[in-house]
Amino acid sequence: MSEKFTVSAEINGYPVSKQVEPRLLLSDFIRHEVGLTGTHVGCEHGVCGACTILFDGAPVRSCIMLAVQAHGHSIETVESLGTPDDMHPLQEAFHEAHGLQCGYCTPGILMTLKPWIADNPNPTEHEIRTALSGNLCRCTGYQHIVEAVKIAIEKTHHTEENE
Amino acid sequence: MKPAPFDYYAPTTLEEALALTAAHGTDGKLLAGGQSLIPVMNFRLAQPTVLIDLNGISALQRFTATESELKIGAMVRQSVLERDPAIAHLAPLIHATMPYVAHSQIRNRGTLGGSLAHADPAAELPVLAVARDARFRLQKQGGDRWVAAADFYQGLFETALADDEILTEIDVRPLPDNVGYSFHEFARRHGDYAQAGVAVLLTVDDSGVCQAARLVYLNVGDMPMDAKGAAAMLVGNVITPELIEAAAQFAAANEIAPSGDVHGSAAYKRHLAAVLGKRAIVEALSKV
Ligand SMILES: Cc1cc2nc3c(=O)[nH]c(=O)nc-3n(C[C@H](O)[C@H](O)[C@H](O)COP(=O)(O)OP(=O)(O)OC[C@H]3O[C@@H](n4cnc5c(N)ncnc54)[C@H](O)[C@@H]3O)c2cc1C
Ligand code: FES
Numbered sequence: 024m025s026e027k028f029t030v031s032a033e034i035n036g037y038p039v040s041k042q043v044e045p046r047l048l049l050s051d052f053i054r055h056e057v058g059l060t061g062t063h064v065g066c067e068h069g070v071c072g073a074c075t076i077l078f079d080g081a082p083v084r085s086c087i088m089l090a091v092q093a094h095g096h097s098i099e100t101v102e103s104l105g106t107p108d109d110m111h112p113l114q115e116a117f118h119e120a121h122g123l124q125c126g127y128c129t130p131g132i133l134m135t136l137k138p139w140i141a142d143n144p145n146p147t148e149h150e151i152r153t154a155l156s157g158n159l160c161r162c163t164g165y166q167h168i169v170e171a172v173k174i175a176i177e178k179t180h181h182t183e184e185n186e
Numbered sequence: 187m188k189p190a191p192f193d194y195y196a197p198t199t200l201e202e203a204l205a206l207t208a209a210h211g212t213d214g215k216l217l218a219g220g221q222s223l224i225p226v227m228n229f230r231l232a233q234p235t236v237l238i239d240l241n242g243i244s245a246l247q248r249f250t251a252t253e254s255e256l257k258i259g260a261m262v263r264q265s266v267l268e269r270d271p272a273i274a275h276l277a278p279l280i281h282a283t284m285p286y287v288a289h290s291q292i293r294n295r296g297t298l299g300g301s302l303a304h305a306d307p308a309a310e311l312p313v314l315a316v317a318r319d320a321r322f323r324l325q326k327q328g329g330d331r332w333v334a335a336a337d338f339y340q341g342l343f344e345t346a347l348a349d350d351e352i353l354t355e356i357d358v359r360p361l362p363d364n365v366g367y368s369f370h371e372f373a374r375r376h377g378d379y380a381q382a383g384v385a386v387l388l389t390v391d392d393s394g395v396c397q398a399a400r401l402v403y404l405n406v407g408d409m410p411m412d413a414k415g416a417a418a419m420l421v422g423n424v425i426t427p428e429l430i431e432a433a434a435q436f437a438a439a440n441e442i443a444p445s446g447d448v449h450g451s452a453a454y455k456r457h458l459a460a461v462l463g464k465r466a467i468v469e470a471l472s473k474v
């Protein structure tokens with residue numbers, strides 16, 4: 024039963040290949056095998072959203088997928104977004120609006136928002152809150168996160184350099 | 187948390203998958219989106235010794251959508267049901283209800299067939315399937331049968347599926363233009379499983395007389411609760427506010443069997459069902 028399978032996937036643009044047991048969760052693969060600990064795990068049953076990554080470009084919960092299922096697929100984690108010197112507009116916005124306190128929920132929120140912001144240039148506040156509804160934050164009360172999303176949308180779609 | 191060990195198979199054709207279900211029967215579990223199965227494996231509430239992953243079978247991810255036919259493969263993702271324009275046009279009730287099914291991240295993995303086969307009494311899709319008289323195709327090695335949604339659901343998490351069968355396709359049937367539809371539910375937070383909900387379908391003729399009606403409730407019984415008595419009260423009559431009130435009250439009092447939980451008593455759920463039923467009939471009527 025502990026027969027190992029090869030997982031060859033692209034993670035943040037780089038090829039990764041490892042031997043894994045089929046029961047290894049994708050979240051644990053990313054954190055323990057690949058060493059990318061930016062992806063957090065809170066509940067490990069799909070409820071909190073801390074482990075959200077992009078799987079072939081779409082946000083999914085990595086704690087309720089198996090690592091073997093990533094074979095041949097592409098994954099993006101929070102580490103792909105930017106660096107301290109060259110932050111992604113979402114990261115800049117969360118920094119400016121104080122959109123995090125402990126930061127545990129933040130990687131999942133950023134990965135949920137990355138494609139959503141690109142597709143939604145003019146959302147209402149209600150739509151922003153709906154987009155965030157699959158990610159729990161126990162610190163902020165969400166107010167500053169919503170503010171950060173508005174700023175990120177401004178930066179992405181409505182600044183002069185983009186027009 | 188870690189699932190217990192299992193043997194893993196990732197067939198790429200339906201034939202291979204059917205051979206695997208025939209060989210492994212009760213020990214095997216099918217893995218669709220994994221959005222219900224993996225959580226219970228993480229808790230070790232489920233410890234299948236064989237996991238048969240259906241995600242590599244592209245034939246199960248297709249659907250046919252024409253004006254007269256809507257057949258959807260079991261592995262079509264819930265996010266496709268939510269966004270595909272052809273499905274939105276032919277099955278507007280499904281399209282309108284999808285945002286209530288969990289969260290977007292979960293709908294990106296969760297499948298139509300997985301939700302229907304899982305048979306959670308709080309799930310939306312089984313209720314829609316019963317309300318629309320959808321038919322499910324159950325295949326096994328050397329065998330194939332179609333089962334009506336109403337016959338598929340048999341009890342709490344109990345269905346007509348045998349251990350060696352796979353739900354492969356769902357005949358959803360396009361919603362005729364003259365049918366008014368609506369879905370209402372109440373959940374504590376958006377995306378949570380609802381405390382109660384109802385799908386309503388109504389057909390009304392030119393003189394305002396109701397020709398056909400369906401009211402199917404979620405999470406107020408062991409499976410989708412088809413309120414046939416309330417529907418019969420509407421059929422043959424002009425639907426007045428008094429009749430709406432009476433039908434919604436009748437369904438809530440006689441045709442559901444809610445049990446209380448930490449979020450509300452059985453009496454509260456009956457109250458919710460009556461209120462949601464009324465709202466849903468009013469909205470469906472406005473769309474006829
Ligand atoms: C946090 C959270 C919130 C959720 N909220 C909701 C909600 O509000 N409403 C709702 O309806 N759902 C909700 N869900 C469940 C979600 O919709 C699941 O996607 C769905 O119930 C199961 O679909 P799946 O494809 O993920 O199936 P899986 O989890 O892979 O499988 C579920 C079961 O069905 C069996 N199965 C799967 N496919 C087939 C098949 N083709 N033939 C035979 N058997 C099969 C499996 O063996 C397993 O027993 C939620 C899930 C989570 C994690
Ligand atoms: S850790 Fe994956 S959803 Fe909570």
Ligand code: FES
Pocket residue numbers: 122123124125126127128129159160161162163
């Ligand atoms: S910042 Fe602490 S959980 Fe969100």
